[in-house]
Amino acid sequence: MKTxxxxxxxxxxxxxxxxxxxxxxxxxxxxxxxxxxxxxVEAGATLGSVYHFFPGGKQELGTAAVRLGDExxxxxxxxxxxxxPEPEKALVALTVSLAEGLRDSDWLDGCPVTSTVVGTADSxxxxxxxxxxxxxxxxxxxxxxxxxxxxxGADAEELAHTVIAxxxxxxxxxxxARSATPLEVAGRHLARLVASYR
Amino acid sequence: MKTxxxxxxxxxxxxxxxxxxxxxxxxxxxxxxxxxxxxxVEAGATLGSVYHFFPGGKQELGTAAVRLGDExxxxxxxxxxxxxPEPEKALVALTVSLAEGLRDSDWLDGCPVTSTVVGTADSxxxxxxxxxxxxxxxxxxxxxxxxxxxxxGADAEELAHTVIAxxxxxxxxxxxARSATPLEVAGRHLARLVASYR
DNA sequence: GCAGGGCTAGAACGATCGCTCTAGTTCGGT
DNA sequence: ACCGAACTAGAGCGATCGTTCTAGCCCTGC
Numbered sequence: 001m002k003t004x005x006x007x008x009x010x011x012x013x014x015x016x017x018x019x020x021x022x023x024x025x026x027x028x029x030x031x032x033x034x035x036x037x038x039x040x041v042e043a044g045a046t047l048g049s050v051y052h053f054f055p056g057g058k059q060e061l062g063t064a065a066v067r068l069g070d071e072x073x074x075x076x077x078x079x080x081x082x083x084x085p086e087p088e089k090a091l092v093a094l095t096v097s098l099a100e101g102l103r104d105s106d107w108l109d110g111c112p113v114t115s116t117v118v119g120t121a122d123s124x125x126x127x128x129x130x131x132x133x134x135x136x137x138x139x140x141x142x143x144x145x146x147x148x149x150x151x152x153g154a155d156a157e158e159l160a161h162t163v164i165a166x167x168x169x170x171x172x173x174x175x176x177a178r179s180a181t182p183l184e185v186a187g188r189h190l191a192r193l194v195a196s197y198r
Numbered sequence: 199m200k201t202x203x204x205x206x207x208x209x210x211x212x213x214x215x216x217x218x219x220x221x222x223x224x225x226x227x228x229x230x231x232x233x234x235x236x237x238x239v240e241a242g243a244t245l246g247s248v249y250h251f252f253p254g255g256k257q258e259l260g261t262a263a264v265r266l267g268d269e270x271x272x273x274x275x276x277x278x279x280x281x282x283p284e285p286e287k288a289l290v291a292l293t294v295s296l297a298e299g300l301r302d303s304d305w306l307d308g309c310p311v312t313s314t315v316v317g318t319a320d321s322x323x324x325x326x327x328x329x330x331x332x333x334x335x336x337x338x339x340x341x342x343x344x345x346x347x348x349x350x351g352a353d354a355e356e357l358a359h360t361v362i363a364x365x366x367x368x369x370x371x372x373x374x375a376r377s378a379t380p381l382e383v384a385g386r387h388l389a390r391l392v393a394s395y396r
Numbered sequence: 397g398c399a400g401g402g403c404t405a406g407a408a409c410g411a412t413c414g415c416t417c418t419a420g421t422t423c424g425g426t
Numbered sequence: 427a428c429c430g431a432a433c434t435a436g437a438g439c440g441a442t443c444g445t446t447c448t449a450g451c452c453c454t455g456c
Contacts, residue, residue, distance in 0.1 A: 119228025
């Protein structure tokens with residue numbers, strides 16, 4: 001029993017393939033710009049399969065995609081922060097790493113949560129909620145690192161807010177400008193801001 | 199001759215009404231989530247008028263909407279920064295003002311440029327370019343203020359990058375979380391960061 | 397007072413949208 | 427061996443998408 005499906009191990013593979021494809025497509029095209037039929041084709045699944053696994057339709061697909069992006073970035077964030085004992089150095093390395101990833105995709109793959117959630121306030125509230133949870137989780141990861149580095153709880157919480165917000169904004173700016181500069185500058189400034197609390 | 203149209207003053211009004219409506223709709227629903235027919239109905243113009251003024255179709259509408267958002271926010275930014283002699287205080291007041299505007303719209307009206315540009319990398323490159331110009335202009339406004347306050351050109355340019363990126367990210371975070379906290383915290387942190395360069 | 401261009405008006409095009417539906421296939425449990 | 431659940435398969439629903447088109451209104455310049 002390596003998967004959650006009781007009968008067919010390949011089945012869980014199909015579901016996951018659909019979610020990963022949805023996340024990738026919405027990352028580039030946004031929620032409204034991505035069609036369910038396109039998802040089914042690129043995931044190598046039929047439309048019937050998509051609606052079998054996601055009876056909630058497109059909104060459920062979007063929510064699942066946001067949650068996947070949530071988990072993946074939370075993991076990436078935790079690893080990047082734990083790689084360096086000092087949060088200042090970790091933040092600089094983190095932004096450099098984000099900039100590399102962005103450039104490697106020809107500036108197409110920004111934050112999967114951001115691009116999916118924009119414009120869904122009224123049409124897909126479930127996506128909005130999932131995105132709020134993602135941001136909160138990422139803030140918690142940053143706050144934990146800062147608290148472990150000797151910052152008070154209040155300072156860590158507030159700094160985590162700005163770290164996540166600045167990373168989001170800088171990634172968007174870098175994507176639009178097709179340049180690593182916004183991310184790299186943001187990394188140095190975040191390090192400086194954090195250091196000012198010592 | 200109060201308008202640019204040679205024959206009919208009301209004509210320029212129609213064009214502007216279409217652009218304003220496009221900007222408002224794409225701010226809430228994104229580029230792909232906004233239909234040309236919806237724009238024509240809500241602007242009180244016919245489809246023929248829309249394509250008369252914007253023969254480039256939806257992409258030209260999106261580009262014009264981004265440029266309008268560009269000008270409006272650049273003006274708002276300049277006024278907010280000039281209202282206070284010290285950039286630190288101006289930044290705090292600016293974020294408070296942005297948070298108020300966001301709350302007044304029930305957290306629906308975020309940055310019009312951000313929501314319009316997301317997901318248009320491959321489908322509407324013109325929109326992408328207009329957004330890049332908007333960010334660059336806003337950075338120039340911030341850099342000018344900082345330079346006028348005694349910062350060196352290099353510091354002002356770099357700080358402007360982070361100020362704009364953080365404002366973008368914090369506005370998005372505030373919108374998703376339906377809370378003024380991300381923006382207010384960002385304002386205080388940006389002020390602290392700027393002060394650290396004195 | 398008439399000619400002509402700027403603009404309005406809305407029907408209609410093919411394509412695609414999200415989604416539903418029925419039929420068929422596959423497979424473990426008994 | 428066979429029943430029923432899990433899943434696949436894809437045709438097709440009404441609606442809407444972005445866009446084009448022709449017809450006509452209205453105002454200005456002559």
